[in-house]
Amino acid sequence: TAEEATGVVRVYFRAVIPGAYQLRVGEGGAGHHVGLRTWVLVRDEVCLNDCSGNGACVRGACNCDGRWIGESCDIDSDAELWHDATGDADTNGDRLGDCYMGAAANGAGGEAFRFAGRVRSGAYVDDLWVRDCLGVWTQVNKTMDGEEVAWPEGRYGADGTVSDSGEFVMVGGRVKSEAKYMNDIWIFNPATRSWRLQSLAPGGEVPVPRYGHRLLFRRGKLLLYGGFTGLAEFTPLSYLNDLWEFDFDTRQWRMLFGGVVSSSALVEPPPAYAPRVVLDAVRDRLVIFGGNPVELVGNGVYFYYFASDVAPARVDKVLPLFDSLWPRGRFGHLGHLDETGSKMMVWGGFLEAFDPLTGASQRVFLDDLWTFDLRANSFSLRAQTDPKPAARFGFVGFVSFGRIVIQGGLADKAEPFATGYADDHWEFYSHYDTTPPLEGDVFFGFPDAAGGGGAQRELSVPAPTAAGGAGAAVLADVGVYWEGFTDLESQVNRFSVRLGTRPGAADVLADTATCGASHTFTAQGIDVSALLGAGGASVQLYASVRAWNGAGLPLNDGALVGSENNGLASYGALSVRYA
Numbered sequence: 001t002a003e004e005a006t007g008v009v010r011v012y013f014r015a016v017i018p019g020a021y022q023l024r025v026g027e028g029g030a031g032h033h034v035g036l037r038t039w040v041l042v043r044d045e046v047c048l049n050d051c052s053g054n055g056a057c058v059r060g061a062c063n064c065d066g067r068w069i070g071e072s073c074d075i076d077s078d079a080e081l082w083h084d085a086t087g088d089a090d091t092n093g094d095r096l097g098d099c100y101m102g103a104a105a106n107g108a109g110g111e112a113f114r115f116a117g118r119v120r121s122g123a124y125v126d127d128l129w130v131r132d133c134l135g136v137w138t139q140v141n142k143t144m145d146g147e148e149v150a151w152p153e154g155r156y157g158a159d160g161t162v163s164d165s166g167e168f169v170m171v172g173g174r175v176k177s178e179a180k181y182m183n184d185i186w187i188f189n190p191a192t193r194s195w196r197l198q199s200l201a202p203g204g205e206v207p208v209p210r211y212g213h214r215l216l217f218r219r220g221k222l223l224l225y226g227g228f229t230g231l232a233e234f235t236p237l238s239y240l241n242d243l244w245e246f247d248f249d250t251r252q253w254r255m256l257f258g259g260v261v262s263s264s265a266l267v268e269p270p271p272a273y274a275p276r277v278v279l280d281a282v283r284d285r286l287v288i289f290g291g292n293p294v295e296l297v298g299n300g301v302y303f304y305y306f307a308s309d310v311a312p313a314r315v316d317k318v319l320p321l322f323d324s325l326w327p328r329g330r331f332g333h334l335g336h337l338d339e340t341g342s343k344m345m346v347w348g349g350f351l352e353a354f355d356p357l358t359g360a361s362q363r364v365f366l367d368d369l370w371t372f373d374l375r376a377n378s379f380s381l382r383a384q385t386d387p388k389p390a391a392r393f394g395f396v397g398f399v400s401f402g403r404i405v406i407q408g409g410l411a412d413k414a415e416p417f418a419t420g421y422a423d424d425h426w427e428f429y430s431h432y433d434t435t436p437p438l439e440g441d442v443f444f445g446f447p448d449a450a451g452g453g454g455a456q457r458e459l460s461v462p463a464p465t466a467a468g469g470a471g472a473a474v475l476a477d478v479g480v481y482w483e484g485f486t487d488l489e490s491q492v493n494r495f496s497v498r499l500g501t502r503p504g505a506a507d508v509l510a511d512t513a514t515c516g517a518s519h520t521f522t523a524q525g526i527d528v529s530a531l532l533g534a535g536g537a538s539v540q541l542y543a544s545v546r547a548w549n550g551a552g553l554p555l556n557d558g559a560l561v562g563s564e565n566n567g568l569a570s571y572g573a574l575s576v577r578y579a
Contacts, residue, residue, distance in 0.1 A: 048072040079383040086424045099408035103160035104396035113168040118156040120421040124176045126154035133515035152186045157211025174211040181209035201251040214277040222246040226272035239271030269302035276335020299329035332393030344372040350393035367391035389426040437547040440484030442572040460579040475526040480543040487549040497521045538577035
């Protein structure tokens with residue numbers, strides 16, 4: 001077949017006898033013969049692995065059915081994609097290391113925080129790490145200008161969450177003294193890289209000190225649920241099912257529900273140690289799953305509906321039916337909302353399985369993955385790709401731009417438990433995104449809210465003043481901003497900016513990455529002397545911006561799931577001249 005517009009000739013043939021074939025094609029223009037070009041073209045119409053039975057082979061390429069993708073239709077796009085990012089978590093040679101029951105949370109801009117935990121040596125560490133949206137972890141310094149700053153005591157079993165203003169809030173935990181439990185509130189400001197201890201109004205109620213609880217924000221107020229208190233783990237009168245609300249304006253706690261301290265399964269919701277709790281904002285309720293090592297006690301899903309103008313607060317539940325697909329009870333698992341906010345993801349955890357005939361118990365480490373549909377109030381078991389992390393519990397986990405991130409935890413059945421500490425780092429994305437982000441618009445200058453200048457078309461630079469015209473012509477600040485880049489499947493999580501003398505070029509400034517929360521960039525000290533030369537003619541600068549979506553995880557073979565917007569990047573133009 002011939003394509004007249006491009007001059008491309010496509011030839012299809014079937015190789016009846018295996019081997020190499022030569023195809024000689026004469027090239028010409030206006031009827032003039034200009035020579036011969038020879039290709040060795042070998043193409044077999046047999047598709048790789050016969051499309052794995054999940055598609056049709058068309059001229060040597062697989063046309064995959066439904067949810068199947070990949071060169072041989074062997075990848076289930078509904079499966080969960082694990083990526084061992086342990087090496088990616090290295091920071092200047094310093095590993096985040098093993099961690100059991102640390103406090104972690106992520107912010108809206110893609111940054112994440114991880115504090116403390118108990119490590120393999122038995123120490124209760126007090127290090128704080130901050131991860132930007134590019135996946136780079138940085139340990140926060142405990143000193144400022146050479147002086148020690150306020151800092152929480154090392155602990156494990158605390159929980160953390162991120163406020164609407166982007167601050168990391170941490171409550172409680174178990175500190176090094178074995179009998180000491182905490183109920184203090186610490187707040188980390190990522191802008192100032194500093195902690196502060198939240199003060200309380202005198203005379204008010206406070207939650208009992210605890211660890212293994214859960215925190216989250218609702219309408220600007222901090223919620224605390226469940227946990228464990230007492231001198232020994234896994235004993236009666238130690239588990240909690242109370243729900244508290246902290247008002248930062250009044251600096252007071254208020255109990256919303258519970259107060260019962262018991263190990264009884266008759267209390268609803270049952271007292272919970274290391275459960276998972278998410279806020280279903282559409283229905284204004286908490287969704288609670290797990291938190292008890294006894295398998296049949298901890299596998300119900302409980303709902304706490306907040307009081308409204310027309311109805312009081314209430315507790316409801318959904319329990320598994322005999323013929324339903326349902327996860328086993330557990331604690332120390334992951335439970336977070338997916339990127340749509342309509343499903344709770346549940347992975348891993350630990351349970352005590354009892355044999356009803358012998359009464360013997362067995363410790364079970366879990367690595368199954370479930371989603372709980374908040375609309376249907378039902379579970380679905382999800383497929384997972386290999387390799388995947390070892391079964392574990394007590395790890396830290398958070399969700400960032402559709403990726404669920406887990407670190408550390410206890411990952412095997414070794415005795416004592418300390419020998420099973422994990423120091424790996426895994427990420428997965430809950431579905432395939434095979435399309436790049438949509439392009440936006442790029443401008444030179446500063447957005448009105450930031451610098452008041454708006455878009456710029458021209459920029460002047462002082463002419464060299466040295467004798468003979470020597471010296472540097474330097475642009476002190478070159479602002480670039482952009483808008484309109486979107487990705488409805490997995491969100492845009494980072495950008496790269498480059499400056500050049502033509503669209504897409506980087507001969508003035510190489511690619512510089514920025515996180516998705518930022519849509520502005522300022523280049524400083526750009527020397528344009530060589531570009532302008534002695535003649536002083538104006539030169540065009542181009543700012544090119546590319547966007548990456550949240551599905552840019554490498555697969556086992558190094559391919560990308562989702563990708564950068566790597567066509568011609570969106571760009572803006574700026575004329576630069578001597579003043």
